[in-house]
Every structure is written in C-alpha cells, then in structure tokens.
Amino acid sequence: MASEKNVLLVDVGNTLIKACRMSEMDKEPAVHTTHRAFVASLEALKVTHVYLGSVRDDAVANYIGAHCEQAGLGFKEIVTEKETFGITNAYANVDTMGVDRWLGIMAAQGMTKKDSFCVMDVGTAITVDFVSKGQHLGGWIAPGFHSMRTGLIESTKKVFGDDTMPDTLTAGNTTQSGVAQGCLAATQGIYRSAIAYLNSKQTPFDVIIGGGDKKLFAFPESNGSIPVANLVVQGLARYAKRDLFA
Numbered sequence: 001m002a003s004e005k006n007v008l009l010v011d012v013g014n015t016l017i018k019a020c021r022m023s024e025m026d027k028e029p030a031v032h033t034t035h036r037a038f039v040a041s042l043e044a045l046k047v048t049h050v051y052l053g054s055v056r057d058d059a060v061a062n063y064i065g066a067h068c069e070q071a072g073l074g075f076k077e078i079v080t081e082k083e084t085f086g087i088t089n090a091y092a093n094v095d096t097m098g099v100d101r102w103l104g105i106m107a108a109q110g111m112t113k114k115d116s117f118c119v120m121d122v123g124t125a126i127t128v129d130f131v132s133k134g135q136h137l138g139g140w141i142a143p144g145f146h147s148m149r150t151g152l153i154e155s156t157k158k159v160f161g162d163d164t165m166p167d168t169l170t171a172g173n174t175t176q177s178g179v180a181q182g183c184l185a186a187t188q189g190i191y192r193s194a195i196a197y198l199n200s201k202q203t204p205f206d207v208i209i210g211g212g213d214k215k216l217f218a219f220p221e222s223n224g225s226i227p228v229a230n231l232v233v234q235g236l237a238r239y240a241k242r243d244l245f246a
C-alpha cells in the first residue's frame with residue numbers, strides 16, 4: 001500500500017525541475033535546474049513512486065525513468081491525452097500540446113465547481129487554456145515576462161533593461177522602466193483578454209492561476225481568481241490518487 005509521503009510529484013518545466021511529496025503539496029518544492037541534479041537528490045528521499053510531467057526533450061524523462069527503474073521505484077510519466085477525467089482535448093494532435101497545460105487543466109478542474117473555467121500558468125511562457133462543459137476550447141501561448149523583455153532587447157539597438165519586475169503598473173520615464181512596465185502591461189493584457197473571451201460565452205466561470213510569476217497578475221481586477229502553488233504538481237496528484245489511492 002503506497003503512502004502519500006512516498007509519492008514524489010515532479011514538474012520538469014522549461015527552466016526548473018520542481019519536486020514535492022504528495023503529502024507536502026502546500027510546501028515550497030525542491031528545485032533543480034538539471035535532470036542529473038534531480039536524480040542525484042532522489043535516493044535520499046526514500047520515495048516509492050515517481051509521477052512526472054515534462055516539457056523538455058524526451059531524453060530527460062527517459063533518463064529519469066531509467067534511473068527510477070534501476071532503483072526499483074514505480075515510475076509514471078504523464079503525457080497529454082485526448083480525454084482524461086471527463087475533459088476532452090481541443091488539439092487534433094494531442095502529442096503536440098505541452099503536458100504542463102494538460103496537467104494545469106486537470107488541476108483546475110479539481111479546484112472549481114463551475115462548468116467553465118480558464119487556467120493560466122505564468123512562467124517562462126504564459127499559457128491560458130479554456131474549458132467549458134468538459135470540452136477544452138483551446139488556448140494561448142505567449143512569452144512570459146522575462147522572455148518578452150529579453151526578446152525585445154535582443155531585437156532592438158537602443159532599448160535596454162534591468163532585472164526589476166514591477167508589481168504595479170505606472171508609466172515608465174526611463175528606458176529600463178518603460179520596458180519593464182511595457183512587459184507588465186502586456187502580461188496583464190493577457191489576463192484581461194482571457195476574461196473578455198470568457199465573458200463572451202455568457203456563462204459563470206472561474207480563473208485559476210499558477211506559475212512562478214503569478215504575482216504579475218496580482219492587480220485589483222484579478223481579485224477572485226484562484227491561486228495555485230504549482231499546477232503541474234496538483235495535476236499529477238490527481239493521476240497518482242486515481243492509480244494508487246482510489
């Protein structure tokens with residue numbers, strides 16, 4: 001019989017690998033940048049099962065899976081599916097949709113009682129996915145704050161930036177502050193556009209927000225949205241629950 005403290009949920013993201021025990025999903029996850037560093041940390045954890053979702057090259061998940069197998073651990077990589085937990089994917093080719101988005105949808109569905117919702121993951125990229133009555137409608141993929149700023153600076157001659165990430169929107173009066181404020185405005189525009197899109201469907205909805213940079217969405221109009229520490233981890237927990245604890 002598995003125990004929640006021995007099940008490790010692993011989010012292999014674009015920038016970071018985050019891992020936490022199923023019994024500690026409210027705590028800060030352990031963070032690694034490489035799969036080798038993650039694997040090196042594994043033995044000391046004494047877990048029995050590893051559930052993983054990855055948006056990196058297949059080689060990364062395969063490497064972790066092979067190591068788990070060698071160590072006698074149960075290993076399961078979750079991939080994007082056509083239909084799970086009553087939700088149907090909008091992609092014709094589901095293999096091409098990032099599993100972090102799919103897991104975010106599964107996490108969000110577990111957190112709302114409403115028929116319609118959107119889930120936003122604010123990290124390296126910002127993704128938004130819309131769901132109504134069990135049907136995934138599709139979504140958006142946009143650059144995250146840092147990618148946006150870096151892309152802008154790299155494609156211009158006289159525009160430069162700094163490392164600040166503003167928390168309130170004002171008008172910038174230097175190049176750096178103009179860039180930071182412009183990227184914040186663009187980011188918040190994604191939120192506002194998502195609300196407008198859902199409003200056009202004229203049905204009550206929830207907005208679920210996760211990701212390392214979700215504080216970019218902590219502006220007054222976003223009051224009432226549901227914050228989630230890590231959508232991928234929460235989504236993985238639903239699969240682990242179904243497989244091990246049902």
Ligand SMILES: Nc1ncnc2c1ncn2[C@@H]1O[C@H](COP(=O)(O)OP(=O)(O)OP(=O)(O)O)[C@@H](O)[C@H]1O
Nearest residue numbers: 013014015016055100122123124125146211212213
């Ligand atoms: N320890 C950390 N190292 C790097 N970035 C961090 C850290 N803590 C918070 N952040 C912030 O989190 C952001 C990354 O968010 P997140 O972790 O959701 O992205 P990610 O690893 O790319 O995963 P995803 O694939 O879900 O986008 C960074 O842009 C940064 O601002």
Ligand SMILES: CC(C)(CO)[C@@H](O)C(=O)NCCC(=O)O
Nearest residue numbers: 055096097098100101125127141
């Ligand atoms: C969009 C990202 C980078 C967000 O992390 C990830 O979900 C991904 O690599 N997706 C593949 C493309 C797609 O989802 O259509």
Ligand SMILES: [K+]
Nearest residue numbers: 014055056125
């Ligand atoms: K790419």
